[in-house]
Amino acid sequence: xxxxxxxxxxxxxxxxxxxxxxxxxxxxxxxxxxxxxxxxxxxxxxxxxxxxxxxxxxxxxxxxxxxxxxxxxxxxxxxxxxxxxxxxxxxxxxxxxxxxxxxxxxxxxxxxxxxxxxxxxxxxxxxxxxxxxxxxxxxxxxxxxxxxxxxxxxxxxxxxxxxxxxxxxxxxxxxxxxxxxxxxxxxxxxxxxxxxxxxxxxxxxxxxxxxxxxxxxxxxxxxxxxxxxxxxxxxxxxxxxxxxxxxxxxxxxxxxxxxxxxxxxxxxxxxxxxxxxxxxxxxxxxxxxxxxxxxxxxxxxxxxxxxxxxxxxxxxxxxxxxxxxxxxxxxxxxxxxxxxxxxxxxxxxxxxxxxxxxxxxxxxxxxxxxxxxxxxxxxxxxxxxxxxxxxxxxxxxxxxxxxxxxxxxxxxxxxxxxxxxxxxxxxxxxxxxxxxxxxxxxxxxxxxxxxxxxxxxxxxxxxxxxxxxxxxxxxxxxxxxxxxxxxxxxxxxxxxxxxxxxxxxxxxxxxx
Amino acid sequence: xxxxxxxxxxxxxxxxxxxxxxxxxxxxxxxxxxxxxxxxxxxxxxxxxxxxxxxxxxxxxxxxxxxxxxxxxxxxxxxxxxxxxxxxxxxxxxxxxxxxxxxxxxxxxxxxxxxxxxxxxxxxxxxxxxxxxxxxxxxxxxxxxxxxxxxxxxxxxxxxxxxxxxxxxxxxxxxxxxxxxxxxxxxxxxxxxxxxxxxxxxxxxxxxxxxxxxxxxxxxxxxxxxxxxxxxxxxxxxxxxxxxxxxxxxxxxxxxxxxxxxxxxxxxxxxxxxxxxxxxxxxxxxxxxxxxxxxxxxxxxxxxxxxxxxxxxxxxxxxxxxxxxxxxxxxxxxxxxxxxxxxxxxxxxxxxxxxxxxxxxxxxxxxxxxxxxxxxxxxxxxxxxxxxxxxxxxxxxxxxxxxxxxxxxxxxxxxxxxxxxxxxxxx
Numbered sequence: 001x002x003x004x005x006x007x008x009x010x011x012x013x014x015x016x017x018x019x020x021x022x023x024x025x026x027x028x029x030x031x032x033x034x035x036x037x038x039x040x041x042x043x044x045x046x047x048x049x050x051x052x053x054x055x056x057x058x059x060x061x062x063x064x065x066x067x068x069x070x071x072x073x074x075x076x077x078x079x080x081x082x083x084x085x086x087x088x089x090x091x092x093x094x095x096x097x098x099x100x101x102x103x104x105x106x107x108x109x110x111x112x113x114x115x116x117x118x119x120x121x122x123x124x125x126x127x128x129x130x131x132x133x134x135x136x137x138x139x140x141x142x143x144x145x146x147x148x149x150x151x152x153x154x155x156x157x158x159x160x161x162x163x164x165x166x167x168x169x170x171x172x173x174x175x176x177x178x179x180x181x182x183x184x185x186x187x188x189x190x191x192x193x194x195x196x197x198x199x200x201x202x203x204x205x206x207x208x209x210x211x212x213x214x215x216x217x218x219x220x221x222x223x224x225x226x227x228x229x230x231x232x233x234x235x236x237x238x239x240x241x242x243x244x245x246x247x248x249x250x251x252x253x254x255x256x257x258x259x260x261x262x263x264x265x266x267x268x269x270x271x272x273x274x275x276x277x278x279x280x281x282x283x284x285x286x287x288x289x290x291x292x293x294x295x296x297x298x299x300x301x302x303x304x305x306x307x308x309x310x311x312x313x314x315x316x317x318x319x320x321x322x323x324x325x326x327x328x329x330x331x332x333x334x335x336x337x338x339x340x341x342x343x344x345x346x347x348x349x350x351x352x353x354x355x356x357x358x359x360x361x362x363x364x365x366x367x368x369x370x371x372x373x374x375x376x377x378x379x380x381x382x383x384x385x386x387x388x389x390x391x392x393x394x395x396x397x398x399x400x401x402x403x404x405x406x407x408x409x410x411x412x413x414x415x416x417x418x419x420x421x422x423x424x425x426x427x428x429x430x431x432x433x434x435x436x437x438x439x440x441x442x443x444x445x446x447x448x449x450x451x452x453x454x455x456x457x458x459x460x461x462x463x464x465x466x467x468x469x470x471x472x473x474x475x476x477x478x479x480x481x482x483x484x485x486x487x488x489x490x491x492x493x494x495x496x497x498x499x500x501x502x503x504x505x506x507x508x509x510x511x512x
Numbered sequence: 513x514x515x516x517x518x519x520x521x522x523x524x525x526x527x528x529x530x531x532x533x534x535x536x537x538x539x540x541x542x543x544x545x546x547x548x549x550x551x552x553x554x555x556x557x558x559x560x561x562x563x564x565x566x567x568x569x570x571x572x573x574x575x576x577x578x579x580x581x582x583x584x585x586x587x588x589x590x591x592x593x594x595x596x597x598x599x600x601x602x603x604x605x606x607x608x609x610x611x612x613x614x615x616x617x618x619x620x621x622x623x624x625x626x627x628x629x630x631x632x633x634x635x636x637x638x639x640x641x642x643x644x645x646x647x648x649x650x651x652x653x654x655x656x657x658x659x660x661x662x663x664x665x666x667x668x669x670x671x672x673x674x675x676x677x678x679x680x681x682x683x684x685x686x687x688x689x690x691x692x693x694x695x696x697x698x699x700x701x702x703x704x705x706x707x708x709x710x711x712x713x714x715x716x717x718x719x720x721x722x723x724x725x726x727x728x729x730x731x732x733x734x735x736x737x738x739x740x741x742x743x744x745x746x747x748x749x750x751x752x753x754x755x756x757x758x759x760x761x762x763x764x765x766x767x768x769x770x771x772x773x774x775x776x777x778x779x780x781x782x783x784x785x786x787x788x789x790x791x792x793x794x795x796x797x798x799x800x801x802x803x804x805x806x807x808x809x810x811x812x813x814x815x816x817x818x819x820x821x822x823x824x825x826x827x828x829x830x831x832x833x834x835x836x837x838x839x840x841x842x843x844x845x846x847x848x849x850x851x852x853x854x855x856x857x858x859x860x861x862x863x864x865x866x867x868x869x870x871x872x873x874x875x876x877x878x879x880x881x882x883x884x885x886x887x888x889x890x891x892x893x894x895x896x897x898x899x900x901x902x903x904x905x906x907x908x909x910x911x912x913x914x915x916x917x918x919x920x921x922x923x924x925x926x927x928x929x930x931x932x933x934x935x936x937x938x939x
Contacts, residue, residue: 016517017515017517041517047521047523053528062530064537068572070528075623075624075625078625173577320590395589395592397591398585399586399588401583401584401585410598410600411596411598414591414594415591418596438577438578462582462583464579464582470578472573
C-alpha cells in the first residue's frame with residue numbers, strides 16, 4: 001500500500017523531505033501536536049562541536065570559556081571518549097534542529113520525530129517556556145548580544161569586557177528571576193531599547209556638564225532600614241539584576257553586559273527545570289511516530305529494529321550499584337512516565353483509580369498528555385504522576401545520609417505501601433531547582449557606612465558553599481560592586497555558620 | 513506548513529577559532545609551560561608536530577556557587593534487598609560520583625590538542641626569539657614558477673606560436689582549406705589552358721577555392737594557445753645536521769637541556785629551508801661514536817674528553833655518506849669547554865683542514881650552569897682554541913650559553929649568512 005520512506009541506511013535531501021512530511025502528518029493529525037515552524041539543518045561533526053561550545057546556539061558572543069569547552073570536547077571526541085549527540089534543537093521560532101550528517105536514514109527519522117516535533121511541541125506549549133522565553137526573539141537577541149559585545153571590545157578594550165563577562169558568568173546561576181510578576185520577556189524590544197538608550201546618550205552628550213561645580217550634597221536624613229530595603233528592592237535573589245540596577249560604579253555598557261548574561265541565563269532556566277519532561281515528551285513522541293510509520297509499512301522491519309536498538313540505548317536506566325550509574329536518566333524516567341500515563345488513561349488498575357482518579361480510564365491519551373506537557377515542570381510532574389507501579393518497576397528506594405549518624409546511611413523508604421508517597425516526594429524534590437541551587441539573596445547595603453553589600457545564604461540541610469569557589473565568585477561580585485561584599489551563611493534558625501568578606505581588586509589603571 | 517531543510521555542511525568551519533585563540537591567549541603562560549615540558553620529552557624531529565598538552569585547570573577555572581556536604585537525601589533505582597530502616601555502611605567516599613565536562617574538582621588537569629602551528633609558535637615564543645627572526649623561521653618556503661602545458665586564455669605575451677600554428681594547421685587540413693600551392697597550380701593551369709570550356713570550369717573552381725580559403729581563416733582565434741605556468745614549491749636541497757656533544761661526567765642535565773634546545777631550534781630552522789633534513793648524533797668522551805637520539809641525550813657514558821675524536825668521526829661519516837656537493841652540512845657542537853690539553857693541536861687542525869671547508873655553518877655552544885658566573889673567570893681550553901681559530905679567519909659561530917634566552921643569538925650568524933647559503937642550496 002503505502003510506499004517506503006527509504007530503503008537501507010542512505011538518505012538524501014529528498015528522503016529527508018519525505019521523512020519530515022510523514023512525521024509531520026503523524027504528529028499533527030494523530031498526536032494533535034502544536035509546533036513552531038520547523039527548520040532542519042544538516043551539519044558535520046566539527047560544526048556539532050562548535051555548537052556544543054556555544055551552549056547549542058547558532059550564534060553567540062565571543063568569550064574564552066567557549067574556547068576552553070571546545071578544546072575539551074574536541075580532545076575527548078578525537079580520542080573516542082565521547083560520542084556526539086545525534087541532534088541539537090533550539091527553542092526558537094522557527095524551531096531549528098541540527099542533524100548530524102553521519103546519522104543513518106532511520107536515525108534521521110528518529111531525530112526529526114524527536115526534536116522537530118517532540119521538543120518543538122514542548123517548547124511551544126509548556127507554561128515555563130511560555131512564561132520565561134521568547135522563541136521569536138532569541139536569535140535576533142543573540143545577534144544583538146554578539147554585536148554589542150564586539151562593539152564594547154572595540155570601544156573599551158578586550159580585557160575590560162572580558163573581566164566584566166567573567167564576573168557575570170560566575171554569577172549566571174544567580175541571575176535568574178524565579179518568580180513571575182514582571183512583564184513578559186520581549187527580547188526584540190530589549191534590543192531596540194538598548195539601541196535607543198545609547199543613541200539618546202550620544203545625542204544629549206555635553207561635556208560642559210562635567211565642568212559644572214557640584215553643590216554641597218544635601219544633608220542626608222537617616223532613613224530607616226525598612227525604607228532603605230524598599231528603595232533598593234531588597235531582598236533580591238537575582239544578583240545580576242541587583243548589580244545592574246544598583247551597583248554604584250558600573251559603566252552603562254557594563255550594566256548592559258550584565259543584562260545580556262542575565263537574559264541568556266533566564267532563557268535557559270526553563271530547560272533546567274524540565275529535563276525529565278522535555279526528554280520524556282520527545283522520546284514518547286518519537287516512539288509513537290516511529291511505531292506508526294512502521295505499522296503503515298513506511299519503514300521496513302530491518303530499519304525498525306535498528307530504531308528499537310537505539311531507542312533502547314537511549315532509555316536505558318542502570319541500577320544504583322551498576323558502574324554506569326550516574327543518577328536517573330531523564331530519558332528513561334520521562335519516557336516510562338509518559339507510557340505509564342498512557343496505561344493509566346486506557347487500562348487502569350484499581351490501584352491507579354485510587355491514586356489518579358482524575359485521569360484513570362479517561363481514554364483520551366493525547367488529551368491528558370498534552371495537558372500534562374503544558375502545565376507541569378519536573379518537580380510537580382513527578383510529584384503528581386509517578387505511579388506506585390513505576391516505583392515498583394524501577395525498584396526505587398530513598399536513602400537518608402546524615403553525616404552525624406554513626407550507624408551509616410539509613411534506608412528511609414522503599415517501594416512499598418508505606419513508602420510510595422515518601423519516595424515520590426523525595427524524587428520530586430531532587431528535581432526541584434529551588435533545592436538544587438544555593439539560596440543566596442542580597443539582604444542589605446550599608447549605605448551610611450562603607451557601602452558594604454551584605455548577602456545571606458540560607459543553608460538547607462547543612463549543605464554549605466564550597467569555600468574556594470565561593471571566595472572566587474565573591475571576588476568577582478566585589479569587583480563589580482567595587483566595595484566590600486560580605487556573605488553570611490545562616491541556617492534555619494538564623495544562626496551564623498560562616499562569614500566571608502571580600503574586598504574588590506583595584507582596577508588596573510592601564511585602561512582608561 | 514513549509515519545512516525548511518538546509519544543508520549547512522558546506523558552511524565555513526572553524527566558528528570557534530576565535531574563542532579558541534582567546535582561550536590560548538588567556539592560558540598562554542600555562543600552555544607555554546606545557547609546550548616546554550612536552551618539547552623536552554620529545555625527539556628533535558618531532559618538535560614540529562602539534563600534539564596534546566595538559567595544563568592545570570586551576571587558572572582556567574570558572575567558579576560557581578556550589579553547595580557541598582550536609583545531610584543528603586537521594587532516591588535511587590534498583591533496590592534488591594533493602595527494607596525500610598536498614599542501615600548501609602559508608603564506604604569511605606560517597607558512592608555517587610558527579611562530574612560535569614570541564615567543570616568541578618573532578619579534573620585537576622585539562623587536556624587538549626594543539627595544532628602544529630600553534631605548537632611551533634609557542635615553542636619559538638618560549639625561546640624568546642626576536643620577532644623578525646621568528647618571521648624568517650616561520651615563513652613558508654618560497655614558490656617557483658614552472659611551465660605546465662597550454663591554456664586557451666592568457667596574456668598576449670604568453671602566446672605559444674608553435675602550438676598555435678600547429679593547431680591551425682590541423683584545423684586547415686581537417687576543413688580542407690586549399691593550400692597556396694594548390695591555388696598557384698590552378699592559376700598556372702588556367703594560364704596555360706587553351707580550351708575555353710575547360711578554362712571556364714577551372715576559373716569557377718579557382719573562385720570556389722578562393723572563397724573557401726577566405727571562409728576558413730589561416731589562423732582562427734580558436735587555434736590560439738597560451739603557455740600556462742604553475743606555481744610549484746621551489747626545489748630545495750637536502751641538508752644534514754651533525755650534533756656533536758661532550759657527554760663526559762662534567763655535563764649536567766641543565767647543560768644537556770640547553771644543548772637539546774639549541775639542536776631543536778637548528779632543526780626547526782633547517783626544516784623550513786630544506787625539504788629533507790638528516791640528523792647525525794655523535795657523542796664523545798675520549799672516544800666518539802654515532803648513536804641514536806635517545807642514547808645521545810640520556811645514555812650513560814664516562815671517560816675523559818677528546819674533542820678531536822668527535823671531529824674525526826664526523827669527518828669520516830661525511831666522507832662515507834654525505835658528499836658535500838649533494839648535501840648542505842651543518843654542524844653544532846655543544847660542550848662545557850673541557851678538552852684534554854694535548855688534544856688542542858689535533859682538534860684545531862681537523863677543524864680548519866677537514867671540517868670547516870665542507871660545512872655551511874659550524875656552531876660551537878659552550879653551555880654552563882644556570883646563573884653561570886663561573887664563566888667570566890677564565891675561558892675554557894676549547895673556547896681559547898676556537899677563539900684563536902676564529903680570529904685567524906675561520907668561519908665559526910660560537911657562544912657561551914647558560915640560560916635558554918641566550919641560545920638565539922648564536923643564530924645571528926646563520927641568518928646573516930643566509931644569502932651565501934642560499935646560493936649553495938640551489939641545485
